[in-house]
Amino acid sequence: MFDVVVVGGGNAALCAALTARESGASVLLLEAAPREWRGGNSQHTRNLRCMHDVPQDVLVDSYPEEEFWQDLVKVTGGLTNECLARIVIRASSTCRGWMKKQGVHFQPPLSGALHVARTNAFFMGGGKALINAYYRSAEKMGVVIRYSSPVDSLELQNGQFVAVRIGGQRIAARACVLAAGGFESNSDWLREAWGQNASGEWPADNFLIRGTRFNQGVLLKFMMGAGADVIGDPSQSHCVAIDARAPLYDGGICTRVDCVSLGVVLNRDGQRFYDEGEDFWPKRYAIWGRLVAQQPGQIGYSIIDSKAIGRFMPPVFPGEKAYSLQELAVKLGLPSEQFVATLKAYNRACQPGTFDHTVLDDCHTQGLTPAKTHWALPIDTPPFYGYALRPGITFTYLGLKVNEQAAVHFAGQPSRNLFVAGEMMAGNVLGKGYTAGVGMSIGTAFGRIAGHHAALAAQREAEYATA
Structure with missing residues (x-):
């Protein structure tokens, strides 16, 4: 009999398996995916958010606990458990030394991500390299790993595993440690969670899944049925506007469109929202x-002009390009x-200011x-570019x-x-809500x-058994 069984194969599962093994336990890790798709959503990540009071290798300046906490409060609207959140924040300041011992390497952020050089530590080689390092470390330490092993239920007795x-x-x-992910790949559950809108649409039918197809929420649903205490709104998620041409699953980071703050976003009726x-x-x-997701047809369009080029990390797919606004609309x-009317009204409303995308500048409408409260420049310099956007669930x-x-x-x-x-x-x-890298911190x-x-x-259970 194993001391600890870990259900899942991503970052959290591997951290649990490695730590349990370091603590002297025999460990079995059960990954639902085949080996070539191992790692869950973690294989698509790039970084984790780190508290630090002084500069640390790849992290510049400082990012103290209180600032991290206030950032989290702001994006969640206060919907967070402060005690647990501060545990995450404090742990983020010390975890990188442990990660390096497992073979994880860090690098300074690329030029398109310098705005998070103070807050986020980037993995050398991205999430795939992180996952591979953890698996190599787990294998060396004697963690037993089984792929293509989807756990569908637990045997419980009075709340005990x-x-x-x-x-x-x-x-x-x-x-047992459960780390099998959410239910974002379960289209029926997403449909149920989001329901129908006032126009009779089922918004979830137009969602794309940024990560793994294996997160079906099977164990989460089982635990809910078994009477475990739950928390959270089923319609809330890490949900990003991604390129509408992205694949249904596993598009990952390269499908993100990061020029939103440099232009305007319209819905299918040609209106800002x-x-x-x-x-x-x-x-x-x-x-x-x-x-x-709240717009008609669950689609939006990010519109920029040539002044924005070079100021954001370009997406993998080129946008539509035109030399007039009318041509771009077509x-x-x-x-x-x-x-054209929406863009002209926006251009007229832009006030003179000093544009600086590294600060909350004074360019507003x-x-x-x-x-548009910052970075508002008229969209008036061809060529113009447009990217169709769909909701991408992470x-x-x-x-x-x-x-x-x-x-x-x-x-x-408990x-x-x-x-x-x-x-x-x-x-x-x-x-x-969300702020970059905090999922990996959690x-x-x-x-x-x-x-x-x-x-x-x-260890306690083993002692009970021999007492």
Whole structure:
């Protein structure tokens, strides 16, 4: 019998498995995906958000705890558990040394991401390299790894873990960590969560999934049915406006369109619907998927001119290009008259100022609804570019309620040997909204916490058995 079984194969699961093994436990890791697709959504990540009081290798200046906390409060609108959030924040200041011991390497951010050089540490080679390093470390340490092993249920007894089940196979262990992701790849569940809008549309039918196809929410649904305490709104998620030409699954980071704050965004009727310059892009990019999801047909269009080129990380797919606004409207399939009228009204409303995309500058609109509060430059210099946008779901926030030890709760009581980490509990910290890199901070912090306490629980269970 294994001491600890970890269900999942992404960042949080691997952090749990490695930590439990370091603590002396025998560990089995069960990954639903085949080996070539291992890693869940973590394979598509680039960085994690890190608190630090002084400059540290790839991190410049400082990013103290209180600033990190205020950033989180702002994006979540206060829908966060402060105690658990501060655990994540403090853990983010010390985790990189441990990560380096597992073979993870860091690099300074690329030029298109310099605005997060102070707050985020970037993985050399991205999320795929991070995942590969963790798997190599796990194998060297003796963690037993099984691929293509989707756990569909648990055997529980009075809120305590007994065994996992993969179809008809039963695997007992002394403790368990659940880190199997959210339900973003389950189209039926997304449809149910979002429902119909006033126009009779089912918004989720037009969603694209930025990450793994294997996050079906099977274990989350099982745990809800088993009476585990849950937290979060099923319609809330890390939801980004991505290129409408992206694949249904696994488009990853390269499908993001990062020029939103440098231009305007229109819906299919050729009208603006939100302030594109509300705040820095890393603090606002993850609200735009939800905003687009609330528009007719769940589609939007990011419009820029040649002045924006070179000021953002270019997407993998080129946008539509035209030398007049009328021509661009036709190429995008938008109503030309309304399109041009919207752009002209925006241009007239832009006030003179000093443009600086590295600060909250004084370039804003006046007498326009919705306003653009920063980085408002007229769109008047051809060629013009347009990118069609769809909602891209990264991960969902509905999850299991936890405490400081990452324990799963039943009727308010923590289980003594069942723990949860990563997307399956991120809703404790992220009630809504997102800021770049915080998902990896949550997964790393609570993965290690869950692994540590699972190892302790397994030791207790072994002692009980021999007493």
